[in-house]
Amino acid sequence: xxxxxxxxxxxxxxxxxxxxxxxxxxxxxxxxxxxxxxxxxxxxxxxxxxxxxxxxxxxxxxxxxxxxxxxxxxxxxxxxxxxxxxxxxxxxxxxxxxxxxxxxxxxxxxxxxxxxxxxxxxxxxxxxxxxxxxxxxxxxxxxxxxxxxxxxxxxxxxxxxxxxxxxxxxxxxxxxxxxxxxxxxxxxxxxxxxxxxxxxxxxxxxxxxxxxxxxxxxxxxxxxxxxxxxxxxxxxxxxxxxxxxxxxxxxxxxxxxxxxxxxxxxxxxxxxxxxxxxxxxxxxxxxxxxxxxxxxxxxxxxxxxxxxxxxxxxxxxxxxxxxxxxxxxxxxxxxxxxxxxxxxxxxxxxxxxxxxxxxxxxxxxxxxxxxxxxxxxxxxxxxxxxxxxxxxxxxxxxxxxxxxxxxxxxxxxxxxxxxxxxxxxxxxxxxxxxxxxxxxxxxxxxxxxxxxxxxxxxxxxxxxxxxxxxxxxxxxxxxxxxxxx
Amino acid sequence: xxxxxxxxxxxxxxxxxxxxxxxxxxxxxxxxxxxxxxxxxxxxxxxxxxxxxxxxxxxxxxxxxxxxxxxxxxxxxxxxxxxxxxxxxxxxxxxxxxxxxxxxxxxxxxxxxxxxxxxxxxxxxxxxxxxxxxxxxxxxxxxxxxxxxxxxxxxxxxxxxxxxxxxxxxxxxxxxxxxxxxxxxxxxxxxxxxxxxxxxxxxxxxxxxxxxxxxxxxxxxxxxxxxxxxxxxxxxxxxxxxxxxxxxxxxxxxxxxxxxxxxxxxxxxxxxxxxxxxxxxxxxxxxxxxxxxxxxxxxxxxxxxxxxxxxxxxxxxxxxxxxxxxxxxxxxxxxxxxxxxxxxxxxxxxxxx
Numbered sequence: 001x002x003x004x005x006x007x008x009x010x011x012x013x014x015x016x017x018x019x020x021x022x023x024x025x026x027x028x029x030x031x032x033x034x035x036x037x038x039x040x041x042x043x044x045x046x047x048x049x050x051x052x053x054x055x056x057x058x059x060x061x062x063x064x065x066x067x068x069x070x071x072x073x074x075x076x077x078x079x080x081x082x083x084x085x086x087x088x089x090x091x092x093x094x095x096x097x098x099x100x101x102x103x104x105x106x107x108x109x110x111x112x113x114x115x116x117x118x119x120x121x122x123x124x125x126x127x128x129x130x131x132x133x134x135x136x137x138x139x140x141x142x143x144x145x146x147x148x149x150x151x152x153x154x155x156x157x158x159x160x161x162x163x164x165x166x167x168x169x170x171x172x173x174x175x176x177x178x179x180x181x182x183x184x185x186x187x188x189x190x191x192x193x194x195x196x197x198x199x200x201x202x203x204x205x206x207x208x209x210x211x212x213x214x215x216x217x218x219x220x221x222x223x224x225x226x227x228x229x230x231x232x233x234x235x236x237x238x239x240x241x242x243x244x245x246x247x248x249x250x251x252x253x254x255x256x257x258x259x260x261x262x263x264x265x266x267x268x269x270x271x272x273x274x275x276x277x278x279x280x281x282x283x284x285x286x287x288x289x290x291x292x293x294x295x296x297x298x299x300x301x302x303x304x305x306x307x308x309x310x311x312x313x314x315x316x317x318x319x320x321x322x323x324x325x326x327x328x329x330x331x332x333x334x335x336x337x338x339x340x341x342x343x344x345x346x347x348x349x350x351x352x353x354x355x356x357x358x359x360x361x362x363x364x365x366x367x368x369x370x371x372x373x374x375x376x377x378x379x380x381x382x383x384x385x386x387x388x389x390x391x392x393x394x395x396x397x398x399x400x401x402x403x404x405x406x407x408x409x410x411x412x413x414x415x416x417x418x419x420x421x422x423x424x425x426x427x428x429x430x431x432x433x434x435x436x437x438x439x440x441x442x443x444x445x446x447x448x449x450x451x452x453x454x455x456x457x458x459x460x461x462x463x464x465x466x467x468x469x470x471x472x473x474x475x476x477x478x479x480x481x482x483x484x485x
Numbered sequence: 486x487x488x489x490x491x492x493x494x495x496x497x498x499x500x501x502x503x504x505x506x507x508x509x510x511x512x513x514x515x516x517x518x519x520x521x522x523x524x525x526x527x528x529x530x531x532x533x534x535x536x537x538x539x540x541x542x543x544x545x546x547x548x549x550x551x552x553x554x555x556x557x558x559x560x561x562x563x564x565x566x567x568x569x570x571x572x573x574x575x576x577x578x579x580x581x582x583x584x585x586x587x588x589x590x591x592x593x594x595x596x597x598x599x600x601x602x603x604x605x606x607x608x609x610x611x612x613x614x615x616x617x618x619x620x621x622x623x624x625x626x627x628x629x630x631x632x633x634x635x636x637x638x639x640x641x642x643x644x645x646x647x648x649x650x651x652x653x654x655x656x657x658x659x660x661x662x663x664x665x666x667x668x669x670x671x672x673x674x675x676x677x678x679x680x681x682x683x684x685x686x687x688x689x690x691x692x693x694x695x696x697x698x699x700x701x702x703x704x705x706x707x708x709x710x711x712x713x714x715x716x717x718x719x720x721x722x723x724x725x726x727x728x729x730x731x732x733x734x735x736x737x738x739x740x741x742x743x744x745x746x747x748x749x750x751x752x753x754x755x756x757x758x759x760x761x762x763x764x765x766x767x768x769x770x771x772x773x774x775x776x777x778x779x780x781x782x783x784x785x786x787x788x789x790x791x792x793x794x795x796x797x798x799x800x801x802x803x804x805x806x807x808x809x810x811x812x813x814x815x816x817x818x819x820x821x822x823x824x825x826x827x828x829x830x831x832x833x834x835x836x837x838x
Contacts (some may be wrong), residue, residue, distance in 0.1 A: 322723060330721070337717040350711050350722050358707050 001027050001061060001156040001188060003048075008057035010043050017043040019212035025157060029190045030179060032203030033192040034196070036231055036283060036443060040191050040212040045159050048190075049081035050074030065465035072101075080150035081159040085100055086142040088134050095130035098149050120148040120444070124178040140171030147178065158182065159190045163283070164198060165262055176202055192248040194283040196224060196482035232445060240450045241425075244432050247274030251295070251406050251437065256304030256314075258290040263461035265290040268304070270456065270463070272406070272439065275432045279448030279469070280441040282458030282481055288441045289410070291458070295439055296328035296408040297321030308405070325405025329412060329440075333392040338384040344371065344395060350463075351399060369396035375420075397424060404431065409440040413447065425451050445474040445481075459483050488778040494582045501826050509820040514813050532810070535798030536791035540666035544680035548752060549764070549790035550783075552577070552744035553680075554689045556768030557753055557775070558696040559740030562733040563630075564777050565700065566726075572619045572634025574765030575641035576612040576738045582645060582743025583611025585653070585664065585756040588671050588749065605672075605746050612742020613735050615641060620734035624727040643782050653756065663757035673751035682751045692740055697779045711734055741765060767793075770818045789814055 003025040010018040018040045025031050035041045048059075050071040056063050061077060068074050071081070088097050091359055099113040114130055121128060126144040134142060143163060150158060160179070164172050172215045177204065178191050178269040193199050198480045199206060199223050207217040208230040227448040247359035252271035258264055262285035264272070272278055278287040293299040299320040306313040316327070330336035339347065348370065349363035365381035374394045378387050387395065400407065407428070413421040428438060429451075442448050448455050449469045465472075465480040479485070518525040536546050556573055563570035570576075591600025619637055622628040650659040673682045700706035700740035712726045713721040720726060748760050771789055775781035796810035 086775050126599075317724070318720065319723060328721060336715075337721065339711050339718045342711065346707060346710075350719075350724075351706055353704070353723060356703050356705075358702060358704055360702075395681040 001064070004063075005044075005048075006058045006060070008044065008047060008059075009055045010040075010047060010052070010462035011055045011209060016212050018047070021057075021209070021212070021214055023207060023214070025188045025190060025275045027156070027188050028183055028186045028223055029204045030183050030191060030202055032191060032199035032206040033209065034194070034199055034206055034231055036194070039209040039231075041209055043208070043212075045081060045161055045190070045192055046362045046363055047263075048074070048079060050209070051078070051081070058083060058196065075150070075153050075155055078154060078156035080153065080155035080157070082143060082146050082150065082161065084163075084165065086139070086146045088142055088146060090135035091133070093131050093133055094128050094137070094145055097132075097145060098135055098152070100149075102149075102153060103293045108289070116152055122315070124175055124181065126150065126178070127438055138167070138171070140167035140175070143167065143171075143175065144178075149180065151182075155187075157188045157190065158194070161192045162194070162450065163191070164193065164195065168286040171366075193360065194482065196227065197484065200224065223478075224484075225475065229484070230473060232474065232478050241429055241432075241453060244275045245262055245430070246276050246453070249273050249433055250309055252307050253295070254305045254307075256294060256301045256306060258294050258299055258301050260288045260293070261285055261287065261461075263287050263290075265294065265301075268463055270466075272418050272437045274435040276454065277429075277432060277438045277440070277452045279284060279452035279455045280439065281445060281448055281455055281477055282441075284443075286458040286481075287461040287463075288456075288458045290461070291456075292408050292410055292439060292441060295406075296326050298328060306330060325401075325403075327400055327404045327407050329396055329400070329407070331407045331410035331414065333389070333396055334385060337396045338383040338392060339382065343381050343383050344376070344378055345398070346393070347384065348380075370395070374398040375423075390417065390420060394420065394424075397427070403434055404436050407436060407438045407440075408430075409438065411442060413442065413444075422445070445477050449474060449477070457481055503525060506817070506824050509823070510813060510816050513816045513820075515807070516808070517812055518805075520526065521805065523803055524671060528799060528803060528809065531798045531802045532792065532795035534795070536795030540768065541680060542794065545794045546787070546790045547681050547686060549684045549793050550786050551751075552762075552764045552791055553736070553768055553771060553786040554783055555692050555740045555744035555747070556765050557771045557781070557786055559737035560768055560772045561696055561700065561777065561779055561782070562709060562736040565706070565709040565713050566730055566733045567716075568623070568730060568733060569631050569698055570616065570634060570734065570737045571631050571766075571769070572616060572637045573737060573741045573768060574761050575634065575638035576615045576741035576767045577745040577748070577761040578638075578641040578645055579615040580608035580612035580742025581749045581756060581760040582641070582648065582745075583742065584749045586747030587650075590668055591671050592668060601750055602671060604750055605743065607741045608699075608742045608746020608749070612740070612745060612770065613738040616734040616738025616741070617731060619748040621730045624730050625648050629639045642758075645756065645760060649758060661758060663753065664757045666755045667750070671750065672754050673747065675751075682747075685747045685751045688747065692743070693783055699818075700779060702763060705729075705732065719829065731768070732808035734793055767814065770814055773818055774821050776821075 005021060005023040008018050008021040009016070021044060033041050043052070047054045050068050050073055053069060066077055068077060071443070089100070095114055095117060095256065096108065096371065098117050099110070102113065126140055126148065128145060134145070139273065147158070163175060181368050183189055191199065191203055197351070205217065205219040206227065208215050208227060210231060210233055216226060224402060249271045250273060254269050256268045257266050265287045268291060280291065290299065294301050297313065297316055297320060301314055304314065311324065313321065313324070325427050334340055345363050345367040347361065348366040351357050352359065352363065354412070370376070371378060371380065374385070374397055375408065376391050376394045376398065378391060384392060384395065395411065413424055416424065452469050453478065455467060455469055456463045457477060459480065464485050511782050515525045518528055535542060537543055556577060560573060569825055584604040584607055587604035588600060591597060591604065594600050612786055619630055619633040622633040649664055653664045655665045675682050708719070708724050708729055711722065712724055712729050716726045744764065745761065749756060751764045753760065767789060771782060771785045775785045792810040792813055796807040799805040799807050799809055
């Protein structure tokens with residue numbers, strides 16, 4: 001089956017997640033889709049699988065245009081997707097999951113489907129027992145179940161979204177073997193991944209997305225440096241950090257592990273000095289998020305120790321961290337940072353926690369001050385959800401306290417234009433002169449290189465690179481992000 | 486769309502929504518009445534006459550308005566923090582039980598005023614205690630407040646029946662009509678000419694003013710709103726959501742308990758099986774229809790009280806069950822929710838386009 005996409009657009013409000021994407025998937029090939037987080041990979045795949053609707057563009061199967069609106073219609077046309085988190089029913093058994101949606105009619109044709117299930121299992125070298133509960137399977141086994149289920153519905157195009165996250169090495173080999181076999185049988189496989197190594201070893205051709213457009217494609221043999229440039233680009237220069245003499249170590253982690261997120265965090269040992277800025281690089285879900293949340297006390301580590309100025313902090317909650325001068329700034333502004341339904345002034349009132357009565361006049365004044373200083377386009381009475389993303393970000397930054405000990409910032413400049421980014425960093429670097437230390441994550445390598453003293457690269461829950469920014473470059477960091485140290 | 490157009494639309498939106506709302510309810514109720522074979526216009530007329538036809542009738546309306554308003558005030562705190570305090574019904578009942586318990590000591594006392602005061606306080610404490618249990622189940626045990634509240638309602642109702650037919654039964658024979666009536670000295674001061682109790686009326690009015698003050702001017706109101714709208718962000722701002730949930734439950738239970746004790750010492754002068762008269766559930770509807778706004782609460786409560794009292798006329802005049810008021814109240818709330826959903830839908834479509 002030949003699948004052609006022409007000029008696919010998907011707009012979420014003002015955000016153009018896909019901005020005119022052309023893609024051709026040939027039968028019998030394994031096609032890799034590369035790109036950093038937010039490049040538009042997932043959106044495109046969800047459009048392909050019928051999970052969301054495109055804003056405009058055409059899709060053709062074997063030359064004739066098709067239009068579908070649900071995943072069920074997509075799978076009737078022969079397109080199936082294996083989601084990152086398998087969409088199965090944990091309380092049911094393997095076989096029950098397998099025949100869901102396939103067993104039409106009133107009577108259960110269990111025996112028939114069991115035979116089909118076993119044939120497919122054998123063909124792909126999978127090994128699942130039909131009567132076990134899905135809840136007891138590993139992620140890798142649930143993937144296998146989902147793949148045979150999709151195949152049995154007669155799909156010709158199989159989309160795999162980050163399939164190797166959270167599965168064992170052996171399962172990965174089995175999966176890759178199955179993928180190769182399916183491609184030989186003439187099926188098309190689309191592999192979405194951020195692991196360069198895997199994509200290069202498995203795929204016949206690769207397409208790279210960035211900011212919602214195709215930045216290039218390549219067939220074997222690959223030039224990985226060129227691919228990295230396509231993935232990360234070469235953004236304009238960023239503000240650089242002024243030379244500040246670093247003080248005492250202020251915060252340290254010793255062998256800290258956490259379990260949340262896709263990859264968790266494993267045995268992380270880091271310390272930061274007064275006035276130091278440490279940037280966290282890595283693709284989304286590689287452990288930076290867990291690190292930042294553990295560093296600010298929002299999540300308790302399962303093991304390891306944390307100290308602030310020698311004080312034992314592991315086991316304490318965020319409010320204790322806050323008392324020690326740690327401030328956390330979340331990446332999702334409206335979900336975690338701001339309170340939708342409340343005005344800018346109400347937020348400032350909330351920040352000031354003295355007394356029983358709210359000092360509304362005071363809050364109004366502070367709101368006006370913050371709006372002016374941080375160039376937020378709004379009035380004290382404006383509700384935060386009606387602000388644009390950039391303005392929400394600036395508002396969040398205006399809540400930062402005067403002299404914090406440690407700032408823990410998730411993507412502090414995401415969605416800001418270059419001028420605002422420069423301005424934010426000027427402001428943050430000024431507080432570093434007052435001995436504030438900063439951990440921040442960013443998807444822009446150049447921002448990290450310019451703004452930070454040190455960079456930590458996360459890969460699958462581990463810090464695989466810890467280097468001073470002046471001793472590295474974006475290419476080296478890009479390799480580390482993709483798992484090549 | 487320019488600003489002038491926006492302003493005009495905003496100005497006409499609320500009256501338009503209200504008209505739509507009442508239109509839906511009127512149409513629906515009329516259909517129900519036609520199915521029942523009753524003349525709709527007569528029914529509406531009798532409800533109106535029954536509620537506002539004379540001062541005596543209106544004084545009955547006020548009697549219903551008092552507990553309804555008290556419960557609604559309490560519910561504003563829990564709604565504001567995002568809790569569905571279905572247990573308000575049991576909190577009214579518990580308040581009534583505690584108040585009865587305190588008044589029973591008063592029968593021997595020679596200072597009835599103090600006994601009445603104590604019974605009010607006991608009622609508040611009883612309701613608050615009942616709410617706190619549900620609150621702790623929610624914050625410490627992860628039990629959803631709807632299920633906790635519902636369970637506690639049944640326990641409170643069972644306790645009432647047990648007391649009436651057991652330890653507190655009338656001398657001689659226990660009866661569904663309740664415990665023995667308290668001596669008149671233990672009745673809440675009563676204005677005979679107006680046929681209402683100024684104390685109860687004053688307390689309900691006070692509750693409205695106090696609630697408005699707390700929600701608008703104090704940090705408690707602000708913090709409840711912050712936690713209700715975004716618990717995680719509020720936590721980042723340094724608030725402890727669990728504590729505020731308990732505080733909100735405390736307020737809700739306290740006001741409900743006060744309503745319960747007023748039913749005992751101001752209305753029935755004894756504990757009866759249906760002491761809460763479903764006013765707690767009704768108050769949930771009042772608050773929703775008021776769009777969670779304290780300034781609409783007294784008016785909506787008054788409207789509901791009129792419907793309740795007025796529909797008592799229906800069986801006498803038209804041989805219709807007085808449950809019609811329930812149909813009207815229920816369809817009002819459903820229509821409100823539908824109109825709210827419509828508003829959200831139009832807004833979403835507006836931003837997408």
